[in-house]
Amino acid sequence: MPKTYHLQLGPLERDLPLITLPNGVTIASFVLLGDAELTHYAAEQLLKKIKTDTFDYFVTVESKGIPLAQEITWLSGHKRYIVLRKAVKDYMVSPLTIPVEAITTSASQQLVLDGTDAARLKGKRVIIVDDVISSGGSLQAAEQLMQKAGAQVVDRLAVLAEGSAKNREDIKFLGTLPLF
Template sequence: MQPHDFWQTIHPAGAHADAGPFVEAYPARFTDGRQLLLPIRALADGRYGLASLIVNQASFAVLSALADDLAARLRPFSPDVVVGLPTLGLTLAAAVAERLGHGRYVPCGTSRKFWYVEELSVPMSSVTTHHARRLYVDPRMLPLLEGRRVALVDDVISSGASIVAGLRLMAAVAVEPVAIGAAMLQTERWRPALAELSPIWPDRVVGSLVMPLLERTDAGWIAEDQGIGPKRGIRFSENPTR
């Protein structure tokens, strides 16, 4: 496949073998069996890799399928408002909020507007960026959050750093999200970071697609176990997704 061909088509169940080994793409599965081919990105050591998803490069049909699925997973939590995390999480959060019947959503941002206040911001790090940022919530949006059931949405949860920043920001405005949603959960290495913040958070996470750690072999990429924590010596700092 050409790079621009990924994230464009939802394939019927069973269209692609999902047992591996895989050459260049991993067939992620929705609950109903439909498949989405994702490019495999090698990590720093070249031995391990992860499937990648960039939602703002996805076709409208794929974005719609992800939003439909995630909205269905979040609906049992009865959220009153969806809060989106930048940057790619904003695309997904808006679509999810619309499917939940909301008239709007609340976007967080890393660009400081002149009316923002530092007290309503937290440091934010991500494996996709190499510079320090701060995560802000617009003070004008606080009435939409106060006393409401909030769902925090991002595109991908990988190391957990972005979600932890989002949770810290919500705590700064006295909000405890009832759920955390993502289009993709990359392995389970995010669990310790969320559990360290509070043991309640890992159980409030839902995701449409769950990706294993992949290991390169002579035959191709094979799926490793999805246990907590990466194998010793693996560098995730150059992972192209969060």
């Protein structure tokens, strides 16, 4: 098996290291953190896929989706985005939590929405953005948190769809990654 997977998104190319997870599945490790060029390109391209101009916030899951949420928020003319954290922080007021299972993490996790952000989202329309959607566990948990907060998810965007996620019709993405 090769040691890398060659990814091409439009004019950009990256060689992603192949990593075998504890569950035996091998993935091409896509890390958006630190890659300003790819983050900017992905944000521009994902904005073109949004079919509605009626939304209030982008929402992302900590941590690799954060630079994408920052860039797409800025490019869209919005002023704020919401980050779902993976742990309750001392500064949070009445946080909402939900358990989450993700392909890249073997331990149980949770997603957390600060109560201050939950109040901001009540009655609002949101678009969830992430770097990669694979099993859909994080996306499902994010949607459940949005429902708890009283927000309506109007779209779901990702840079890449991994494995069978490429067959989903409820997400928009720029490229695909195989599972090995």
